[in-house]
Amino acid sequence: MRSGGLFMTVLILLSLVLSVFHLPEVFADWFSYWRPQWLLLALVLWVQQVPQFRGVLFRTLFAKHATDDGTLTRRVLLAVWLFGFYVDALLGDPFGLNGAVFASITLYLMVFRDRLRLQSLSQQMIMIFMMVFLSEIFRGYIHNAVFNQVWDLQPLTLAVSSMLLWPFYHWIARRFIGASLGR
Amino acid sequence: MISLGLIWVDGSGAKSSESNTPWGPGGMGNGPASSLQALRHAMLFLTGPVYSLAQSPYSVTDTVSDITADRQSLLQQRDQLNAQLLRMQEEQLRVAYLQAENARLRQLLGSKAELPSQATIAEIIGVPPDPQRAAVILDKGEIDGIAPGYAVVDARGLIGQVTEISKNISWVLLISDRNHAIPARINRTGVRMIVGGIGSADRLVVEDLPVSTDLREGDLIETSGLGGRFPVGYPVGLVSSVESTESSPYLQASITPSAALLKAGHVLIIPPPMPEKAPELEQNIDVNEGES
Numbered sequence: 001m002r003s004g005g006l007f008m009t010v011l012i013l014l015s016l017v018l019s020v021f022h023l024p025e026v027f028a029d030w031f032s033y034w035r036p037q038w039l040l041l042a043l044v045l046w047v048q049q050v051p052q053f054r055g056v057l058f059r060t061l062f063a064k065h066a067t068d069d070g071t072l073t074r075r076v077l078l079a080v081w082l083f084g085f086y087v088d089a090l091l092g093d094p095f096g097l098n099g100a101v102f103a104s105i106t107l108y109l110m111v112f113r114d115r116l117r118l119q120s121l122s123q124q125m126i127m128i129f130m131m132v133f134l135s136e137i138f139r140g141y142i143h144n145a146v147f148n149q150v151w152d153l154q155p156l157t158l159a160v161s162s163m164l165l166w167p168f169y170h171w172i173a174r175r176f177i178g179a180s181l182g183r
Numbered sequence: 184m185i186s187l188g189l190i191w192v193d194g195s196g197a198k199s200s201e202s203n204t205p206w207g208p209g210g211m212g213n214g215p216a217s218s219l220q221a222l223r224h225a226m227l228f229l230t231g232p233v234y235s236l237a238q239s240p241y242s243v244t245d246t247v248s249d250i251t252a253d254r255q256s257l258l259q260q261r262d263q264l265n266a267q268l269l270r271m272q273e274e275q276l277r278v279a280y281l282q283a284e285n286a287r288l289r290q291l292l293g294s295k296a297e298l299p300s301q302a303t304i305a306e307i308i309g310v311p312p313d314p315q316r317a318a319v320i321l322d323k324g325e326i327d328g329i330a331p332g333y334a335v336v337d338a339r340g341l342i343g344q345v346t347e348i349s350k351n352i353s354w355v356l357l358i359s360d361r362n363h364a365i366p367a368r369i370n371r372t373g374v375r376m377i378v379g380g381i382g383s384a385d386r387l388v389v390e391d392l393p394v395s396t397d398l399r400e401g402d403l404i405e406t407s408g409l410g411g412r413f414p415v416g417y418p419v420g421l422v423s424s425v426e427s428t429e430s431s432p433y434l435q436a437s438i439t440p441s442a443a444l445l446k447a448g449h450v451l452i453i454p455p456p457m458p459e460k461a462p463e464l465e466q467n468i469d470v471n472e473g474e475s
Contacts, residue, residue, distance in 0.1 A: 020309055020311070020312060029314060032314040035312055085222065086226055091311060091313070143315070147316070150315070
């Protein structure tokens with residue numbers, strides 16, 4: 001149980017580092033169009049595992065005195081929203097942008113949790129594609145308004161690369177968290 | 184329900200940051216420091232370690248190549264640097280003479296002498312992954328005396344300007360960003376113009392220069408010092424093409440930046456020059472400079 005929390009912490013820290021990592025100049029341009037959305041993938045993994053976390057840290061932060069599922073959901077939403085501020089500072093986005101993306105994805109995942117559990121891997125991949133695509137379109141809209149950026153194929157390429165990475169995350173989750181939680 | 188509220192708060196948060204974020208040369212320093220900026224300041228401080236970690240593969244490679252460098256090549260490098268230093272020192276001697284002469288002439292003309300600027304050396308520790316954002320992150324911040332609006336140059340020319348700072352890191356908007364514009368002039372003729380970024384690292388464009396202007400390929404474009412942000416005389420780039428179409432009253436000219444915008448590892452941060460003109464005039468120029 002502890003290892004599940006530790007695994008998620010390491011995964012989130014690694015995602016933070018990977019999301020600002022840049023390749024040497026030769027590959028930089030190509031890679032920046034196909035970089036997977038590490039943080040969103042980690043978030044999806046984390047939210048899907050939320051009800052099963054029973055660790056000390058998780059309990060103190062989220063589940064203490066939580067009387068029902070709704071309270072837990074609200075606390076988790078608030079947490080990911082606040083985490084979004086940090087990511088905003090990290091990526092130089094306008095404040096609130098990543099929080100909105102994270103919170104809406106979390107809400108979707110938590111409300112439809114039971115339905116999502118029944119999905120096959122390919123259905124999950126389509127879900128990841130839609131989520132990253134929509135969030136990138138939202139991000140593109142805000143960037144277009146705030147930073148005067150032009151539209152390009154980024155939402156599509158980022159969604160495809162994130163989608164293609166999901167089976168790997170799926171396998172990792174089963175291998176590490178699944179085992180440690182005794183599913 | 185609460186989540187809907189959250190997202191609504193979020194939207195307004197994004198909006199208010201939109202109006203308060205000192206992004207682009209125009210708005211910077213004019214607006215009051217808001218609580219959101221204070222929050223960003225604090226958050227930026229916390230992002231430092233993540234950027235250092237992301238940069239660590241490169242620092243490790245650098246260290247390894249430092250350790251494994253052989254004596255012969257180091258000696259060779261030292262000789263080269265010594266020769267370069269000698270040339271620079273000789274140039275420095277002339278600069279001292281020219282500076283003194285410049286100060287004397289300025290005194291004769293009755294205008295104030297320009298103070299020599301104090302440069303800070305900084306290292307680039309990060310590049311935002313978004314291909315549309317032309318920016319870099321430096322390892323120097325408030326504690327090193329950096330403030331938003333400082334110009335950033337490398338050995339060959341202007342790179343950009345500091346837009347956001349925290350205690351230990353600062354964000355630099357590159358001159359190639361779509362939101363960046365530089366008050367510049369042609370070195371040969373002294374004609375003033377505005378050079379804007381278009382989001383490409385190897386091309387800048389000249390904005391709104393009449394077709395009658397004497398501009399040729401190969402002309403050196405340098406900062407004009409107007410606007411009070413960039414010190415005068417730093418190279419921006421060389422004119423790579425000049426075209427005039429019959430349908431437009433303006434020249435279409437593109438400029439190749441002198442500085443290595445993508446390759447630079449170490450840069451210099453230079454404070455803005457002392458204002459010589461009336462402050463309200465400065466502000467007017469600032470606003471004009473902000474549009475791209």
